[in-house]
Amino acid sequence: MSQETPASTTEAQIKNKRRISPFWLLPFIALMIAGWLIWDSYQDRGNTVTIDFMSADGIVPGRTPVRYQGVEVGTVQDISLSDDLRKIEVKVSIKSDMKDALREETQFWLVTPKASLAGVSGLDALVGGNYIGMMPGKGKEQDHFVALDTQPKYRLDNGDLMIHLQAPDLGSLNSGSLVYFRKIPVGKVYDYAINPNKQGVVIDVLIERRFTDLVEKR
Numbered sequence: 001m002s003q004e005t006p007a008s009t010t011e012a013q014i015k016n017k018r019r020i021s022p023f024w025l026l027p028f029i030a031l032m033i034a035g036w037l038i039w040d041s042y043q044d045r046g047n048t049v050t051i052d053f054m055s056a057d058g059i060v061p062g063r064t065p066v067r068y069q070g071v072e073v074g075t076v077q078d079i080s081l082s083d084d085l086r087k088i089e090v091k092v093s094i095k096s097d098m099k100d101a102l103r104e105e106t107q108f109w110l111v112t113p114k115a116s117l118a119g120v121s122g123l124d125a126l127v128g129g130n131y132i133g134m135m136p137g138k139g140k141e142q143d144h145f146v147a148l149d150t151q152p153k154y155r156l157d158n159g160d161l162m163i164h165l166q167a168p169d170l171g172s173l174n175s176g177s178l179v180y181f182r183k184i185p186v187g188k189v190y191d192y193a194i195n196p197n198k199q200g201v202v203i204d205v206l207i208e209r210r211f212t213d214l215v216e217k218r
Contacts, residue, residue: 056079064129173203191204
């Protein structure tokens with residue numbers, strides 16, 4: 001009588017599918033964030049230009065701003081003497097969105113408060129400190145400029161009106177002195193100069209756009 005050998009049984013092995021731990025993703029996420037920050041910093045980095053001044057009085061690296069129409073568009077980064085020791089080279093970082101404004105005819109000048117019997121001109125500089133004014137111009141791109149001794153002539157592209165007054169002398173007026181109509185300020189003294197025949201002065205007065213109809217031609 002033969003004995004039957006029982007069939008061998010095979011155990012089924014169940015393998016759990018390995019999942020990637022979320023902790024392994026953290027380094028990749030960190031790298032992506034770091035890359036984005038580097039790119040963003042690269043995009044926002046300023047354009048460095050050099051402005052030649054005759055003196056560094058009132059200019060402080062890291063503190064003196066560059067302003068256009070009252071908006072801060074740059075900051076002084078460094079100050080050094082030129083190779084010939086005749087001028088001061090001021091390194092300025094201009095915001096990237098103002099890059100297109102850095103051209104041959106662009107002008108820079110230092111704004112400082114000045115007191116006179118008529119009041120204080122450059123009042124914003126008195127409150128917030130000296131700053132470098134900027135007026136964008138045309139021409140080829142440029143990264144080296146020569147600062148003006150005084151503010152440039154106003155460019156009438158916003159509806160304001162510039163009138164020129166003849167007077168025997170300047171009196172107590174100064175740049176920034178207000179011009180009133182019925183005790184309402186309607187403009188200010190923008191600049192002044194000795195007239196061509198040296199017999200008096202020419203006073204440039206800037207009238208605000210909303211008050212230009214008060215000026216009558218004769």
